Structure formats: C-alpha cells, structure tokens
Amino acid sequence: MTGNRNIVIEALLRLHVLACLIFIFAPILGSFVFSLNSDRFPSLPLGHFSLEWYRLIWEDPFVWSGFFNTVIVGLCVAVIATLLGFGGAYTDYRYKFVGKNVYLALALLPPTIPVVIMGLAMLAFLSRINLSGSTISVIIAHGVMCSPFAMAIIRLRLSQMDPDLEAASWNLGGNEWATLRHVIVPFARPAIFAALFITMAVSFDEFAVAWFVSGLNETLPVKILGFLQGQVSPGSTPSARLPSSARSR
Amino acid sequence: MLSLPLLIWQLAFFLFPLLFLVALSFWTVRNFQMQPDLDFGNWERILTRRAFWDAYLLTALLATASAVLTSLIAFPAAYAISFKVSDRVKQWLIFVLIIPFFTSYLVRVYSLQVFLSDAGIINAFLGFFGLGPILMLNTLFGTLVGLVTLCLPLVVLLQTFSLNFVDRDLVEAAHNLRCGRLRTVLMVIVPSARVGLVIAALFAFILSFGDFVSPLYLGGGNPPTLSIMITDITKSGQQWPRAAVVALMMITTLLTVAFLAIQFAYKERGK
Numbered sequence: 142m143t144g145n146r147n148i149v150i151e152a153l154l155r156l157h158v159l160a161c162l163i164f165i166f167a168p169i170l171g172s173f174v175f176s177l178n179s180d181r182f183p184s185l186p187l188g189h190f191s192l193e194w195y196r197l198i199w200e201d202p203f204v205w206s207g208f209f210n211t212v213i214v215g216l217c218v219a220v221i222a223t224l225l226g227f228g229g230a231y232t233d234y235r236y237k238f239v240g241k242n243v244y245l246a247l248a249l250l251p252p253t254i255p256v257v258i259m260g261l262a263m264l265a266f267l268s269r270i271n272l273s274g275s276t277i278s279v280i281i282a283h284g285v286m287c288s289p290f291a292m293a294i295i296r297l298r299l300s301q302m303d304p305d306l307e308a309a310s311w312n313l314g315g316n317e318w319a320t321l322r323h324v325i326v327p328f329a330r331p332a333i334f335a336a337l338f339i340t341m342a343v344s345f346d347e348f349a350v351a352w353f354v355s356g357l358n359e360t361l362p363v364k365i366l367g368f369l370q371g372q373v374s375p376g377s378t379p380s381a382r383l384p385s386s387a388r389s390r
Numbered sequence: 391m392l393s394l395p396l397l398i399w400q401l402a403f404f405l406f407p408l409l410f411l412v413a414l415s416f417w418t419v420r421n422f423q424m425q426p427d428l429d430f431g432n433w434e435r436i437l438t439r440r441a442f443w444d445a446y447l448l449t450a451l452l453a454t455a456s457a458v459l460t461s462l463i464a465f466p467a468a469y470a471i472s473f474k475v476s477d478r479v480k481q482w483l484i485f486v487l488i489i490p491f492f493t494s495y496l497v498r499v500y501s502l503q504v505f506l507s508d509a510g511i512i513n514a515f516l517g518f519f520g521l522g523p524i525l526m527l528n529t530l531f532g533t534l535v536g537l538v539t540l541c542l543p544l545v546v547l548l549q550t551f552s553l554n555f556v557d558r559d560l561v562e563a564a565h566n567l568r569c570g571r572l573r574t575v576l577m578v579i580v581p582s583a584r585v586g587l588v589i590a591a592l593f594a595f596i597l598s599f600g601d602f603v604s605p606l607y608l609g610g611g612n613p614p615t616l617s618i619m620i621t622d623i624t625k626s627g628q629q630w631p632r633a634a635v636v637a638l639m640m641i642t643t644l645l646t647v648a649f650l651a652i653q654f655a656y657k658e659r660g661k
Contacts, residue, residue, distance in 0.1 A: 147571070154470035161467045162486065165543055168501035169493050171511070175504055225396040232393035244393070247400045254408075255600020255644070257617040258637040265414050265630055266407035285404045288396060321392075342492050349602070353624070365496045 207361040210276060211345055214360055218283040219341040225284065226291025226336055231325065233292075234299040235307075249289045259286065260353030267354055274356025282354055283344045290343055291336035298332030299325070408641075415634040422628045436635040442619070446639070449599060449615040452530070456537040456598035457591045460545045463538065464590070468549030469575065472556075484550065490543045499536055499607050506532050506608065528610030536604030541594040548593065552586020553579065588655035595651075596644055616640050 179191035198204050229248045233241075251259070263282045267273040272281070306328070310320040326333070348362035355363055418427040436442050471483050490498075505511045506526040513523040526532050556579055564574045580587065598604075602617035611618050616636055623633040 150571070151470075151474055154466055154474055158467045158470050158483070161463065161542060161546065165487075165490055165539065168498040168505065168539060169490065171505060172497045172501040175501065225399055228392035228394070229396040232396070236393070244397060247405060248396055251400070251404055253596055253644075253648075255596070255617060255640060257600055257602055257620045258408075258411075258640060261620055261624055261630070261633055261637050262407035262411045263403075264624070265634065266403075266410045269410070281403050284399060288399070292396070346492070346494050348494075348496055362494060362496060365494065365500075368500075 203364060204361070207359050207364040210279075210355075210358050211360040211362070214276060214279050214283060214351075215341045215344045217280045218287055218344040219337045221280070221284045222287035222340040222344075223291045223295075223333060223336045225288040226293075226340075227295050227329070227333065229288065229292040230296035230299055230329075231321075233296055234302075248292055251286050252289055256347070256349035260350040263350060264353040273354050274358070276355075276358045278354040278356075279351050279358070279360060282350045283347060286347065286350065287340035287343050291340050294336045294339060295329055295332045298329050302328050411634045411637055414631050415638055417631045419628050419631060424628060424630060432631045432635050436632055436639075442636070445614050445616050445619050446643075448613055449617070449640075450643070452533060452537065452605070452615065453595045453599035456534060456541060457595040459534065460538050460541040460594045461549075461587065461591045464542060464545040464549050465587075468546050468553055469579070471546070471550045472553035473561075484547065487543045487547050495540060495603060498539060499603050502532075502536055502539065502608060503527060506535065527608060530609060533605045533609030536608040537598040537601060540601060540604065541597050544597070545590045545594050548590035549583070549587060552583040552590070555586070556582045585655045588651050592648060592651040595647060599640065599644060599647075 176194055177190055177192070179189050179193065233245060238244075259282070263278070263285075264273055267278045267281065272278050302325070306324055307320055310324045315323065346362060348360075348366050351360045352363045352366055359367070413426075414424075415432055416428050416430070417424050418429045418431065419425070471480055475483070503510075507513070508523050508525065508527065510527070512526065516522075516524065526535070560578055560582060561574060564578045569577065600617055602615065602621055605611060605615040606618055609615075614622065616639070620633045620636050620640075623629050623636070
C-alpha cells in the first residue's frame with residue numbers, strides 16, 4: 142500500500158494479530174478440550190479422553206428442561222424481535238418526523254444498558270405486574286434486548302434498496318401494504334432471516350437478565366451460571382442456587 | 391403503522407421499567423414487604439456507606455483499566471487488519487472475530503478459571519521452566535483478563551471499521567512529506583479515526599462497568615464491584631430499593647461517561 146515497508150514491523154504486527162486471536166480463542170477451544178477430559182478440574186497434564194460429561198448432561202433432566210426453555214424463549218424472541226425490528230427499521234428508512242431521534246434512541250439503546258441493571262429493572266417491574274418468574278417474562282426482557290439487533294440488520298439491508306423501487310410500485314397502483322408485501326419484504330428477506338438467527342443466538346446466550354426474571358423456568362445459560370456458582374456436579378439441588386426472583390411476590 | 395409496535399414495546403418494557411427503578415429507589419421495606427413511599431432513606435443509606443464508594447471506585451478503576459488496556463492491545467491488531475493485509479485475509483479475520491459473539495461468555499469464563507487457577511494450565515506450563523505458581527485467579531489481574539476477553543473482539547472490530555474509513559491518500563501524503571512511520575500513525579491515522587476509537591473504548595468501558603461475571607468468578611468477588619453488589623442485594627431478599635439506588639448511580643455514571651466521551655470524540659480538531 143504505502144511506499145516504505147518494513148518487514149520486521151509487519152511481521153511483528155501479524156504476530157500481534159495472531160496473539161490476539163490466540164488470547165480470544167484459547168478459552169473457547171479450551172472449553173472443548175476440557176469437556177472431553179476426564180478430570181473435573183482440568184490441569185496439565187490432561188486426564189484421559191472421556192465422554193462422561195456429555196453422558197451426565199444428556200441424562201440430566203434439569204439440563205433438558207433448561208434446554209427446552211431456552212429453545213422456546215429463543216424461538217419466540219426471534220419472531221417478536223424481528224417483527225419489532227422490521228417495523229423500526231422501516232420507520233427509520235421511510236419516514237421523517239419530529240422526535241425521530243427519541244424514537245431511534247428508545248429503539249437502539251437497550252444493549253448499552255448493563256445487563257444487571259436491565260435485570261433488576263425488569264424483575265422489579267414484572268413482579269409488580271405479576272409477570273415475573275415465568276417464561277413469558279424472559280421473552281419480554283429478551284424482546285427488548287434483541288430487537289435493536291434485528292432493527293440494525295434489517296435497516297442495513299434497506300439502505301441498499303433503490304428508493305425508486307417503492308415509488309415505482311406506487312405508480313403501478315400498489316398501495317402501501319401491497320408495496321410492503323411485494324417489494325420491501327422480499328428485498329429484505331435475507332436480512333429478515335439473518336435477524337431471526339442473530340436474535341435467537343443473542344437470546345440463547347443471555348444469562349444475566351434471564352437469571353433475574355426467570356424464576357424456576359431457568360434457561361440453559363442460567364443453569365450454567367448456577368454450575369459456575371456451585372462448582373458442583375450438574376443437577377444437584379438447583380433450588381439452592383436460585384435468585385430471589387423465584388421467591389418474588 | 392409499522393412504527394408503533396416497537397415504540398409501544400420499548401416504552402412499556404424498556405423505558406417504563408427503568409423509570410420504575412427510579413420510583414422504587416424511594417420505596418421503603420417494612421416487614422419484608424415493599425411499600426410505595428417517597429423516602430430518601432435508601433439513598434442516604436447507600437451513599438453514606440464506605441463500602442459503596444469503595445465498590446464504586448473499584449468498578450470505575452476496573453472499567454477504565456479494561457477500556458484503556460483493551461484499546462491498546464486492539465489497536466495494533468486493528469491497524470494490521472485494516473492496513474497491512476489483503477482484502478481476503480481482512481474479510482476472513484473479521485469473520486473470525488465475530489465468532490466469539492456466538493459463544494457463551496460464561497463458558498469462556500469457566501475455561502479461563504481453568505487456565506488461571508493455581509494448578510491451572512498456565513501455572514503448570516510455567517512449572518516446566520521451574521517458575522513458581524503465580525496467583526492469578528481471584529485477583530484484579532484475573533478480573534482484567536476476563537474483561538479484556540469480553541471486550542477485545544468488539545473493540546478490534548470497531549477499531550478496524552473506523553480505520554477502514556481513514557483516507558488512504560492522507561497516509562500516502564504523510565509518507566511523501568517524510569513523516570515517520572510512528573508519527574504517521576499517531577499524528578495522521580489516530581486523529582482521523584478518533585471518533586471510532588473513542589466509541590470502541592466507550593463500549594469497552596460500558597461492558598466492563600456492568601459485567602459481574604469476571605469480577606465474581608475470576609476476581610473472587612471480594613471486594614465486590616457495583617454489579618456484584620446489585621446481584622447480592624437482590625438475591626438476599628427484599629431490599630430491592632437499595633439495589634435500585636446502586637443501579638441508578640451506575641446509570642448516571644455511564645451516561646456521564648458516554649456524554650463526555652462523545653463530546654471528546656466529536657470535538658473540533660486542533661484546539
């Protein structure tokens with residue numbers, strides 16, 4: 142690119158990128174290795190290869206119930222967040238109105254609020270309207286947190302659309318709904334699918350807010366949090382590790 | 391109207407709960423029951439407590455350290471990705487950096503525990519060279535490792551995107567004017583990418599400020615950070631109003647920091 146290259150510096154930079162990647166991926170790869178290792182607290186040298194932990198998880202009803210909760214929540218959240226996000230993205234793309242900045246801030250801010258605070262606010266609010274401690278409360282909370290991602294993805298796609306397409310559709314006699322159904326949604330379809338998957342992934346992985354509001358209907362990440370807290374074999378006395386949300390009024 | 395569902399949802403389930411938190415902070419707890427009230431007792435109790443301010447300072451310090459450290463580690467990587475590699479490698483690296491967002495942070499932290507513990511991977515490795523075990527788990531160092539793990543992929547990506555927007559002709563011009571390599575980076579590239587770099591650091595600060603997993607499971611949770619405080623208070627019963635006070639202090643701090651950072655990012659260059 143630029144005229145004066147220095148091989149040493151470039152090599153060092155590449156090495157640094159590699160070091161960063163190792164730093165980021167060592168824990169991820171580590172968890173794979175540890176899961177196949179016989180020791181409970183892995184250390185060097187590693188124990189022998191074992192699928193024992195997978196068998197334990199496979200046979201653990203608590204893990205399964207958590208898994209089903211996670212899947213149900215994830216599917217509902219993906220649909221809700223994508224619908225909401227599509228509406229938001231189209232609004233931002235199509236309309237100009239007073240207070241649009243406020244609208245956008247409201248729509249996009251949730252991911253910047255620390256999850257602990259979101260969790261507390263959700264728990265306090267939802268228990269007040271008697272919705273806490275259920276799967277629905279997790280869906281509501283995750284809907285708030287995931288819709289900005291859906292909106293961003295779909296908005297990005299809409300910005301690639303030729304603005305004349307909409308006008309053309311109107312000229313050809315399509316009303317607003319017909320235009321939406323036959324022009325905009327088909328154009329945004331890849332982004333809509335991407336949004337469905339991404340919001341589901343975000344919901345799958347979210348543990349903090351879910352931990353606050355889920356009560357007895359824990360999702361899988363919440364159970365993992367419990368394992369981490371207890372450092373005990375999966376499945377033993379999960380009730381001892383429940384947050385107060387389970388006992389909330 | 392398509393705009394309404396999102397608006398209603400976010401008003402009802404995002405803005406309203408946060409405002410409710412404000413109201414909650416003035417409530418009182420009697421006989422383990424929360425009662426609507428306008429009482430400054432919670433604020434007084436929390437804000438006059440030494441332990442709160444210790445936690446506040448610790449949290450702010452950790453978040454600042456994490457933001458600075460992550461930015462410094464990320465910058466050479468982002469610089470290399472943006473300027474020094476071919477487009478194909480660039481795309482590939484960006485793809486690889488997105489992967490961590492789809493892995494569980496909790497599992498990563500658990501894995502880090504195994505790496506950092508006294509009998510863990512790193513100490514065993516050091517042991518081969520006769521170096522004594524270094525205490526890493528349950529220290530501030532452990533917490534920082536976790537926070538940097540959390541923030542690094544995002545910060546590298548944000549920095550890379552902002553560096554991609556730096557005008558390549560400017561860099562060329564600096565070279566032609568015999569501006570040194572390091573000086574080009576510091577005087578030309580960093581200032582032109584300032585907005586993105588500051589925003590990236592801000593995200594690292596926000597993420598680290600609110601995270602309770604690293605301080606708890608890698609830092610040992612003692613002394614507690616503000617987010618650990620919130621989970622502790624919430625877990626241990628009905629003192630939610632006090633937890634609300636801590637949460638509101640956190641939000642105020644974050645808003646202030648975000649405001650200052652954005653002011654700084656968009657400040658006119660020069661004076």
